[in-house]
Amino acid sequence: MxxxxxxxxxxxxxxxxxxxxxxxxxxxxxxxxxxxxxxxxxxxxxxxxxxxxxxxxxxxxxxxxxxxxxxxxxxxxxxxxxxxxxxxxxERLATDNPALDIRAPKASRRLPAVADVDQLNHLLEAEPDDPLEVRDRCMFELMYSSGLRLAELASLDVNSIDAKGGEVRVIGKGGKARVLPVGRKALATLSQWLPVRAGLAPEPEPALFVSRRGDRISHRSIQARLRRWGITRGADQKLHPHMLRHSFASHMLESSGDLRAVQELLGHADIATTQVYTHLDFQHLARVYDQSHPRARRSNPLDDEDTR
Incomplete structure (x- = not known):
């Protein structure tokens, strides 16, 4: 060049x-x-x-x-x-930006698959068969519990978790830190994993999740272990880290309807990203509409008794 x-x-x-x-x-x-x-x-x-x-x-x-x-x-x-x-x-190496007014062809909107709540509960409650599966279940519980990205999970250190306060501190995109709640199920699996980790990781190793060799687990290994977990536990769809994060966002949004809160939990700078990343089924939207819109709410039956 x-x-x-x-x-x-x-x-x-x-x-x-x-x-x-x-x-x-x-x-x-x-x-x-x-x-x-x-x-x-x-x-x-x-x-x-x-x-x-x-x-x-x-x-x-x-x-x-x-x-x-x-x-x-x-x-x-x-x-x-x-x-x-x-x-x-x-840097004064160009006089204009030729890309400013050019738009790419419109992309079709694709939403990633979401795991069913009952199926996720079944998969995450399956008992581990060996020490590494104790680690695996803890990783997957934490991803689903807090909506972590793959890179965020892999970069966690032992001191990233405040088990007493039920919080995890993660470093997201752009080096931005955020503190997220951790559910009791994830904390329970963490208490099972830490003694196992102590037998694998050397003293100076800070990583929360380590490989069989005792060093920080790789992104590829996490993906492979989650896929393996789904296959051995009879999942009816291929499991991958993005699915757990998307399922977290979708299930939270369907239950709360609070888009801003989900945006904060996911670490999205722009709420438009959250709107694309998550989805609500039509029944939920219709329910919110019926309850909220002043021209949609059902009137009091007594109000319907006009003067006849």
């Missing part, structure tokens, strides 16, 4: 990591998407970020669509490009 393209792209990714404190995974995603744009520009003999026009980016979107990328993936690409050009403008 020509130095004129790679130098500024590399500096931008470093800016995201050091100044914005984005996670390594997010930085990698930005870098991958922008390298793809750079390769497309090079194929068209363009080696200057400052000369990219809106017309160029519209052609780029069309090429991504022809390659089979969906609206959601293209929107992610455009978000990365917009953010990159904001950086270039700040």
């Amino acid at each position: 020509p130095d004129a393209l790679s130098r500024h792209l590399t500096a931008f990714v470093q800016h995201l990591a050091s100044e914005k404190r984005y996670s390594p995974r997010t930085c990698d995603n930005y870098q991958r998407d922008l390298f793809r744009l750079a390769a497309w520009l090079i194929a068209g003999n363009n080696t200057d970020w400052g000369s990219v026009s809106r017309h160029d980016l519209r052609r780029y979107i069309a090429s991504l669509s022809r390659q089979g990328l969906g609206g959601r993936s293209i929107a992610r690409h455009m978000s990365a490009i917009r953010r990159f050009y904001q950086y270039l403008l700040r």
Whole structure:
């Protein structure tokens, strides 16, 4: 890649990591998407970020669509490009942001699957067969109890949990910390896991959840263990961490109807994210409508007795 393209792209990714404190995974995603744009520009003999026009980016979107990328993936690409050009403008390496007024094709809205409450209770109440399954049940209880992301669960340390206060402190996206309640079932499984952990983890290891070797468990291992748990316990759908988080949000929202509270629990900066992430069934919405709207509430039967 020509130095004129790679130098500024590399500096931008470093800016995201050091100044914005984005996670390594997010930085990698930005870098991958922008390298793809750079390769497309090079194929068209363009080696200057400052000369990219809106017309160029519209052609780029069309090429991504022809390659089979969906609206959601293209929107992610455009978000990365917009953010990159904001950086270039700040550094006076570009005179405008060609991505500002360009929108990706509309993505179809897909809601992740939700586990049934009764099925989740059945799966989480199954007795573990060995020490590692004691750990597994504790992990899954905690994910469902507090709506944790996979990365948040994996990064927990022993001192992240206040068992007496029934709270867990997590570091979410963008390095933002939040304190979440922990249910009594999750606390009970934690009290079973900690003695097992003491026999696996060396003294200096801070991680709450460790592997058989005693080091912090990986994201991939958590995913594999949850899938295995579902298969051996007879789940009728494939289990994965995102399903537990989404089930937490959906079940909380269906019971409380408090979107703002669920937003805080999930750690979403924008309530629009919560609205997309969670859903209410129509019966619940209809019930809320009937109870709340002044023109929908059923009147007092006595009020219906008009003067006849």
